[in-house]
Amino acid sequence: MPSNVDNAYDPSAVEHRWQAKWDRDGTNAFALDELRSAERPFFNLMMFPYPSAEGLHVGNIYAFTGADVYGRFKRLQGYDVFEPIGFDAFGIHSENFALKTGVHPSRLIPGNMANFRRQLRRIGGMFDWTHTVDTTDPDYYRWTQWIFVQFLKNGLAEKKEAPVNWCPSCMTVLANEQVIVGECERCGTAVEQRFIHQWFLRITDYADRLLANLKRIDWSDTTLKAQYNWIGRSVGAQLHFPVAGADDLSVEVFTTRPDTVFGATYVVLAPEHPLVDAVTSDSCREAVEAYRARTQAMDLVARKKIEKDKTGVFTGGYCVNPATGERVPVWIADYVLMGYGTGAIMAVPGHDERDFDFAHAHGLPIIRVIAAPGEDASTPLSIAYEYPTGTLVNSGRYDGVPVDEAKRAIVDELATEGLAESRVTYRLHDWCISRQRYWGPPIPVINCDHCGAVPVPEEDLPVELPHVEDFRPDQSGISPLARVREWYEVPCPSCGRDAARETDVSDVFLDSAWYFLRYPSTDFDDRPFDAGITRRWLPVDMYIGGNEHAVLHLLYSRFVVMALHDMGWLDFEEPYDRFRAHGLIIREGAKMSKSKGNVIIPDPIIERYGADTFRLYLMFLGPFVEGGDYQDQGISGPHGFLHRLWESVVPESGELATGDPDPAVDRKLHRTIHRVTDQIANLRYNTAIAAMMEYLNAVRAGGRTPVRAEVEPLVGMVAPFAPHIAEELWHRLGHAGSVFDGANWPECDLAKCVEQHARIAVQVNGRVRGTVSVPVGAGRDEVVAQARAEPNVARHLEGTEVRRIVHIPDRLLNLVVAQAVAAGK
């Protein structure tokens, strides 16, 4: 016999009861045989978090809730939804925090993870806690290392000396992606250049495929665009500019505009370019050296700040323009970057804004070689003409040839003389994975004087990260592991002689490039991913995460999967069929930040309103892919909705009535099911919730008491957003199991969605003058007759002649009339 207390909605009690039950019953967990045999597998993935000491922030909760809503929705529709979560706990983030607080990361991380687990349970995520990953667990990073070894064996990993971004504050090398306009992404310190031997993964080998596949994956447009731009394919040619007076030397330039080569009046090398020494004349050497020193000392930030001034110095050397045969001076300038193309350009000041500015600043000749319609060879150039249209002028036998044709013809002709070839260049660089840090998986390589870089044999993996109490990096650029002699001194696996382990660790993005492959296979400790299970569950069906990883994580994981596919380990080459980037949450119109002190602390809100209300409110704020504005008072809306839902299903006085639903309410119900189903599928959660609110309002309108058939389907629809209350109400409706077991998503009966009558807006000359109610599907004449009978419509038709009738069935009638000239005047 239920007491009054039992009949009041107590979110905290309900939520704890069901969370405990889910754990006890394994509601969300897959046993190995279930993973092997699931009939309608659906892999619902969300980006695993870095377990910070602060705990889950509202941004995490927003993202996870949005992903969880989708997963629960698919499950209610009868899919076997696998929804794992894990921890991305290696990396600079953890390490810097540990350095700041003085607590070793190996002691810090477990507590953080425990706290995250508690919070993730508390918000009611449908997580399979029997299949989680922790990237710092040797049982996980053993396979991260294994992947590196596969890359090495397949020629996709190589060590090379390269200019790298060095952060003097974090004392480490950064990937290009971690440098934000010349500053360290983490600490904002200006980045310097250093030359170090690094391990690179050859992602540029896959640039074309990574680009081509973008056409056939279902991802957010913004994310696709970001990847497209990041890969940055440009088609052009490599032209050879022989060095005057040195037959064997030639400056290679890359250009997308070979048609402008007749206008190339000088050549510019990046200051770091290897040919600078060779072309520099003795008289210019001092100035060149000074400029190079200045460039090197100048960090990238300073280099960008003076973007207007084009500085540079003449080397004293000359090249031969391959098209004109004339000598052109060779300069060095910092506006030419060593990291792109060949690190050298042919400067065409007439048709490139940067070259134009530089030529002006240094008195170099500017020649027009392209004429737009209405221009000719002598039309003055007040600015560079950069458009890729027009015809050639001042270009010898190519005069009058259109740009497109000239591009091909000139390259073809120069190619026959060995002075050019077509070429495609990418903005994308190979992926440097070496980190001179401590908190990461050691790169599994042993360096031997006789055998070179030897991969650690797979049976010896993992190469465990030794415990080092003082892991502070130092200025030497050598990893802290290089101070642990007893760890790195090992015999060469190949020849047995004394050798040394690689002392760099790998980039955190390698950890996260394959974690989704591991989730369903965590039951196996003898393989990274089981073939059969992987075939069943991957690729990921739906991936939801932040667009801040649009190019980093998402591109690297695509690359890793593509490479593993080519090696025969996987039978698919794209990891995520669908990806959706969620929006960001702001608060009261302002960005949240610790310094402003306006960060939302989730725990007290959950304490007060419950996780269901919090989830519902977050999803109600705005379209999930666009984010929303969290206004503190707004939460009472969704909170009241759940209360009313509870009271409608668990009436304070007596039992929930049975019997047939009211026909009008039933129509509304089926229309609501239709809308909600469609809107959740498209991640338009805010309007789905609004539709449910609207329906509940209709159910309770005028204080009416609903019957069971009117509210039971609503319990199913609200379940993705508010799973705990849904379980409780489902249970109280007399069902034995979880609402999430057994495809309980309500069915929409389309026949019931149809209304009997339509309200039609009646316009006269496009302005609404009244509405009429007609049977659905009523013909034009019938509608017109009714409309004319409407007093206000009739008034506006008075003294006029209807010239035209526009009838949109069941929606609108527009009577177009001639202006009434008779009346008045």
Added chain:
RNA sequence: GCCGGGGUGGUGAAAUCGGUAUACACAGGGGACUUAAAAUCCCCCGGGAGCAUUCCCAUGCGGGUUCGAGUCCCGCCCCCGGCACCA
């Protein structure tokens, strides 16, 4: 500079195969119930005029197409992201 996304009530936001602009919710006002409070329920709530039927104006600004434009086209302004000397 380039590439995205967006400007709609007091506020968060609905409505984009062109067809009754402002759904849903917050805030605000009024009322019912109640000893009271909470909860619940009902009514009002873009601006202006009017007792009212009703009329005019309004989706960042200016034009255009159309019977009809928040939605399409042209030209601007502003805000938020991302990229940025990429040859």
